[in-house]
Amino acid sequence: MVTNVGSADYAVVGAGLTGLATALALKRAEPDARVVVVEKELGPARHQSGRNSGVIHSGIYYKPGSLKAKFSVAGARRLLDFCDEHGIDYEICGKVIVATDEGELPRLAALEERARANGVDVRRLTPDELREREPAVRAVAALAIPGTGIVSFPQVAEAMLRVLLEAGADVRFDTRVTGIHNGGAEIVAETTRGDLSARFLVNCAGLHADRLARLDGVVPPARIVPFRGEYYVLRENKRHLVHNLVYPVPDPAFPFLGVHLTRAIDGSVHAGPNAVLSLKREGYRKRDFNLVDALSATTYRGFWRLAARHGGEGMREVHRSISKSAFVRSLQRLVPELDREDVEPGGAGVRAQALLPDGRLADDFLIVRGTRSLHLLNAPSPGATSSLVIGETLAQQIRDGSANPTLQSRTL
Numbered sequence: 001m002v003t004n005v006g007s008a009d010y011a012v013v014g015a016g017l018t019g020l021a022t023a024l025a026l027k028r029a030e031p032d033a034r035v036v037v038v039e040k041e042l043g044p045a046r047h048q049s050g051r052n053s054g055v056i057h058s059g060i061y062y063k064p065g066s067l068k069a070k071f072s073v074a075g076a077r078r079l080l081d082f083c084d085e086h087g088i089d090y091e092i093c094g095k096v097i098v099a100t101d102e103g104e105l106p107r108l109a110a111l112e113e114r115a116r117a118n119g120v121d122v123r124r125l126t127p128d129e130l131r132e133r134e135p136a137v138r139a140v141a142a143l144a145i146p147g148t149g150i151v152s153f154p155q156v157a158e159a160m161l162r163v164l165l166e167a168g169a170d171v172r173f174d175t176r177v178t179g180i181h182n183g184g185a186e187i188v189a190e191t192t193r194g195d196l197s198a199r200f201l202v203n204c205a206g207l208h209a210d211r212l213a214r215l216d217g218v219v220p221p222a223r224i225v226p227f228r229g230e231y232y233v234l235r236e237n238k239r240h241l242v243h244n245l246v247y248p249v250p251d252p253a254f255p256f257l258g259v260h261l262t263r264a265i266d267g268s269v270h271a272g273p274n275a276v277l278s279l280k281r282e283g284y285r286k287r288d289f290n291l292v293d294a295l296s297a298t299t300y301r302g303f304w305r306l307a308a309r310h311g312g313e314g315m316r317e318v319h320r321s322i323s324k325s326a327f328v329r330s331l332q333r334l335v336p337e338l339d340r341e342d343v344e345p346g347g348a349g350v351r352a353q354a355l356l357p358d359g360r361l362a363d364d365f366l367i368v369r370g371t372r373s374l375h376l377l378n379a380p381s382p383g384a385t386s387s388l389v390i391g392e393t394l395a396q397q398i399r400d401g402s403a404n405p406t407l408q409s410r411t412l
Contacts, residue, residue, distance in 0.1 A: 008036040008170070010398070011189055011198035013177050013212060015039035016049035017153060018379050019204035020160040021391025026202075027167045029395055035169040036198070038191060040176040045157035047282060048206050049384060051349030053262050053270060055245065056080070056090065056149035057382035060097075061257070064117035067365045068382060071393075073119055075386030076147070082388060083151060086159040089265055090151035095245030096130060098139035100333050104249040105141060111249065112143055121147050136241040136335045148245060150265050153384050177205075180215040180373070187216075187372040200398055203375040207281040207352040213368065213375040220377055222354035222362045225297045225306075226281045227256075229273025230321055233346035234261075238338065242269045246334050251313075259320070259330040270346055271331055274320045277303075284348045286321070305359025354378035365390070367397070374398055 009030070012023045015037050027035045041047075056079060059072035083090045099108045115122040125133070125142040133144065164171060172193070179190035186197040203212045210220040234242065247260040256275040263269050277297060280290040297303050307314060320327045324340055331338050354362035354377055366378035374394060383390065 006036070006170075006196060007034070007186070008196065008198040009033040010035045010200050010202065011187075011196055012037045012202045012204060013039075013189065014204035014206055014209075015041070015044040015157075015161070015171060015173070016047060016204060016206055017045060017157055017160070017384050017387035018049075018206075018376060018390050018394075019202070020044060020157060020164060021387040022202050022204055022394045023169055023171075023391075024160055024164055024167075025388075025391040025395035026398070027164065027169050029399060031167070035164075036196060037164070037169065037171045038175040038177060038189065038196065039171070039173050042173050044161050045154050048349065048352060049157055049387075050154040051284070051347070052153060052381070052384050053273075054150050054153060054264050055095075055262055055385075056092075056151055057385045058115075058120045058145050058147045059118045059382070060111065060115040060120050060122065060143075060145055061250065062114075062118065062382075063364075064114060068363070068380075068386075069118045071365070071386035071389050072382040075382065075389040076149075078388040079151070079156070079385060080149070082159070083156070086163070088151065088155050088159055090149055091265060092147060092149040093244040093263065094144060094146040095148040095247060096125065096134060096137070096142045096144055097247045097249060098130065098137060098142040098334060099249050100139050102140060107249045107251075108141055108143060115143070115145065120145060134243055134246060136337050137246055138334075138336055150245070150263060152265050156387075177212060177215070180212065180217075182371060199372065201370075201373040202394060202398065203373060204379075206379075207350065209352070209375060209377050210354070213370070213377060216370045216373050216375070218368055218370045218373070218375055220368065220375070222356050222366060222377060223296065223300050223302060224281070224352050224377075225300065225303055225355045226278040226283065226293065227275045227351045227353050228278040228283060228348050229275055229351060230348045231270045231272035231346040232324075232327065232343035234269040234271060234338075235342055235344060238342040239263075239267065239269045241335055241337060248334060259327070261331070261334060268346075271343055272327075272346070273349070274317045274327065275351070276317050276321045278350050281350065281352075283350060300355070302355040302357045302359050305357075306355060306361070309359055351380070352378075353380065367394070
């Protein structure tokens with residue numbers, strides 16, 4: 001016998017930052033609406049939202065005019081306002097992006113131009129000016145981005161949860177969605193605790209968002225392929241070598257930023273991440289394996305086309321994953337003084353990367369509409385920074401009654 005666990009105006013699947021922010025935006029827009037959030041874990045932000053670098057991004061990397069660029073700049077402002085309002089510690093510490101050899105200077109100049117186009121405060125540093133900011137870092141040139149900051153995103157999620165509950169929203173943990181079907185004038189989410197009917201459903205399920213879309217009868221234009229990012233941390237007696245955030249010049253031919261050094265709000269310094277295929281969507285350890293997840297990734301033509309395009313760099317990422325010495329050599333390009341004994345394992349996160357059939361990464365936000373649903377299929381970095389703005393955007397779409405086509409066309 002199926003138990004009906006209730007009804008809602010809006011059902012949101014996923015209690016990560018984007019799910020909580022969307023529920024919060026819906027509740028603020030319609031205070032009398034019944035908003036229910038369902039989450040399979042026992043608390044909020046247990047995956048991407050709580051396992052990221054904690055960086056408040058400035059928007060320097062993203063294509064001018066893209067949603068990532070716009071959301072990053074606007075999202076950082078909204079995030080800082082939210083932190084001020086709720087007493088969450090953060091620090092606008094700034095970061096440097098460094099060119100370690102002459103061959104990287106054209107890419108550094110292009111990045112500076114992109115930052116200015118996005119309205120990001122940026123300036124070029126000479127080697128002497130860099131040494132004043134980061135004495136242990138060696139480079140031929142660098143960019144300073146003073147507006148970049150750090151925060152604890154799990155604390156942000158906990159604050160969002162408190163505000164939601166105070167506003168009268170219903171948040172149900174330990175509740176997994178197992179099916180979705182339309183029931184007349186409503187959409188019904190089948191869960192491990194019974195059925196939940198709603199006027200509208202929002203899918204913010206992160207690593208499992210494409211699967212939930214299929215449960216709703218939506219054919220996703222991309223498949224989520226999980227990439228594990230593994231970190232080391234500097235031992236306490238070496239933290240002084242990195243004052244704030246130090247990034248390499250990214251290679252535009254490769255879709256990830258490369259190994260970098262970031263100071264966290266608790267004073268620790270994280271080194272990484274690398275980016276390797278995870279054989280489990282929630283696989284935070286190298287040995288983690290799930291047959292369904294592994295087959296989903298490795299039988300997908302988009303994955304093999306990505307591998308053909310970036311196989312060399314991908315193998316270097318795998319080498320860094322299995323060899324601490326190789327990982328440290330990447331760090332030494334930024335901070336030559338670091339050695340193997342100066343770092344220790346520091347955990348991992350898994351990035352829900354939406355991969356298109358032609359092997360391209362969906363590098364902007366990807367939002368697809370169902371009959372009575374909206375599916376957030378890709379919210380890559382700066383997803384955490386932009387979460388409040390993403391939530392407001394989704395809520396506006398839902399209340400307008402139609403998907404904004406630009407949210408899809410810019411990705412596809």
